[in-house]
Amino acid sequence: MEPDERALGNAAATVEFEHVTKRYDAGENGPGAVNDLSFVVPAGKICVLVGPSGCGKTTSLKMVNRLIEPTAGRILIDGRDISTEDPIGLRRRIGYVIQQTGLFPHQTIGENIAVVPRLLGWPASRQRERAEELLGIVGLDAARYRDRYPSQLSGGERQRVGVARALAADPPLMLMDEPFGAVDPIVREHLQNELLRVQADLAKTILFVTHDIDEAIKMGDLVAVMQNGGRLAQFAPPAELLARPASEFVARFVGADRGLKRMSLMRVRDLPLHAAVTARPGDDAADALRRITADPFPYLLLVDRSGAPIGWFDEAEIPATGTLSADAAVSMSPLFAPETTLKDALSMLLDNEVQAGIAVDRGGRVLGLVTDGDIAAAARPDGPAARPDAGA
Ligand SMILES: Nc1ncnc2c1ncn2[C@@H]1O[C@H](COP(=O)(O)OP(=O)(O)OP(=O)(O)O)[C@@H](O)[C@H]1O
Ligand SMILES: [Mg+2]
Structure with a gap:
């Protein structure tokens, strides 16, 4: 050398x-x-x-x-x-x-x-x-x-x-x-x-x-x-x-605008995710209705065999009898990757005029839900500590 x-x-x-x-x-x-x-x-x-x-x-x-x-x-x-x-x-x-x-x-x-x-x-x-x-x-x-x-x-x-x-x-x-x-x-x-x-x-x-x-x-x-x-x-x-x-x-x-700046440093993976109530096409509707009534979040997420999201059922739209059909599920919330910044996540919620997005893993499988309230709470100075990861 x-x-x-x-x-x-x-x-x-x-x-x-x-x-x-x-x-x-x-x-x-x-x-x-x-x-x-x-x-x-x-x-x-x-x-x-x-x-x-x-x-x-x-x-x-x-x-x-x-x-x-x-x-x-x-x-x-x-x-x-x-x-x-x-x-x-x-x-x-x-x-x-x-x-x-x-x-x-x-x-x-x-x-x-x-x-x-x-x-x-x-x-x-x-x-x-x-x-x-x-x-x-x-x-x-x-x-x-x-x-x-x-x-x-x-x-x-x-x-x-x-x-x-x-x-x-x-x-x-x-x-x-x-x-x-x-x-x-x-x-x-x-x-x-x-x-x-x-x-x-x-x-x-x-x-x-x-x-x-x-x-x-x-x-x-x-x-x-x-x-x-x-x-x-x-x-x-x-x-x-x-x-x-x-x-x-x-x-x-x-x-x-410190709170907004904090949002650009924090990522979806830094948040505690809400578990989603899920069901598959063909599942029993009455059973799904019972489960969703017991949950504070009034929506059921339909997922496919692999666990990837298909769409939502509003509690009021779940039929009392029969089975769940993929056709009846309504439009998707924005999907967040674990590395999506909270700033981008909030912007996607606002653009879609919805209050919750779905965090999915690399394979597209549901990890959990993120709401606008979670994002706002995280951006407050007394919210969960941000894990800065500049360069990631
Ligand atoms: N060669 C020098 N002789 C005397 N004073 C100097 C000299 N170089 C810089 N200063 C003074 O030292 C201070 C710091 O200057 P410096 O260049 O380190 O600032 P800076 O933070 O890099 O500013 P800027 O953002 O404008 O580049 C200033 O008050 C400047 O006027
Ligand atoms: Mg200088």
């Missing part, structure tokens, strides 16, 4: 901020751009730094690859104080996507992506293969884009190239400063999903900066909310941030 290809297949890194302070103005008491910042990002997690403009996000990120040195405190990567490391060597092990993508205008896209592999002395063929592979990963056709120049790309395409470049040497740690800042909401959504998809396989440690709280909640396993003066207002998983904002500032920053 080439010694400089050791970077490939690296495990993710743990990053620790220990009482990190940065004052640009000299003097003990100058205003801090970053003030006593402490948190730990476990290996393989995405930590989002979010907060208003000027709160110290970029400064915090640049201290991790030593483009800026802290005034006090230390940063550890995998337990090692980075101030004892050679900054050049350190930077080669850290992927960095800067706020304005920063591609070299006179280099092709392929050359831009291979900057770090080139510095590491990889053979030219390996550099080229890696650039092509990464273009594929970020969803750009290698044959079309490899030999173009940055000015020949759209803003969104340039941002993908920026992400590909940061991934080039397979670094255990990525720093991303508003990587999707300069694109429209639809492209942004697409790039976010792509990064989450890639991350599901790569499991890098990523420090991701944004000033957009929705992006922070979507992308982060952990979110560090910063406020002016470079102070940490709260460090928590997104669901906890929404359920229990630590201060008035955080509550205002995450917004009045």
Whole structure:
């Protein structure tokens, strides 16, 4: 193996901020751009730094690859104080996507992506293969884009190239400063999903900066909310941030629609499901009627042999005698997969003008019922604890 290809297949890194302070103005008491910042990002997690403009996000990120040195405190990567490391060597092990993508205008896209592999002395063929592979990963056709120049790309395409470049040497740690800042909401959504998809396989440690709280909640396993003066207002998983904002500032920053945001983090599988009263075509109607009368929910769900739903019988429409027929069952409620978000589930109930949906497994078999009331209860801060699963 080439010694400089050791970077490939690296495990993710743990990053620790220990009482990190940065004052640009000299003097003990100058205003801090970053003030006593402490948190730990476990290996393989995405930590989002979010907060208003000027709160110290970029400064915090640049201290991790030593483009800026802290005034006090230390940063550890995998337990090692980075101030004892050679900054050049350190930077080669850290992927960095800067706020304005920063591609070299006179280099092709392929050359831009291979900057770090080139510095590491990889053979030219390996550099080229890696650039092509990464273009594929970020969803750009290698044959079309490899030999173009940055000015020949759209803003969104340039941002993908920026992400590909940061991934080039397979670094255990990525720093991303508003990587999707300069694109429209639809492209942004697409790039976010792509990064989450890639991350599901790569499991890098990523420090991701944004000033957009929705992006922070979507992308982060952990979110560090910063406020002016470079102070940490709260460090928590997104669901906890929404359920229990630590201060008035955080509550205002995450917004009045916290409940709705919580719904986009929670999934049908997080809810206790109601058992449905079911019957099969050909079953005795009188027996079905007895069972449904004993249940508080006045509907009977007809299912086929495999347990997949066919349709509903209203209690009032079940014949007193004879058998149940599939033809008499009325239209279906929306079907939810266990991974359907509560936000999507609620939207489907509203669109269908019904109050209950049917949760089904991969085989289409009924798991149970979900009502609009269940969803509303879950979205309340005192509802069942959300299990955040960003990236799933
Ligand atoms: N080189 C510098 N010299 C002096 N002050 C600086 C310097 N760089 C940044 N600052 C100040 O430090 C504070 C934090 O800046 P930083 O760039 O980290 O903010 P940010 O959170 O990334 O903001 P934005 O969301 O606008 O990118 C700001 O008040 C800024 O004016
Ligand atoms: Mg910034």
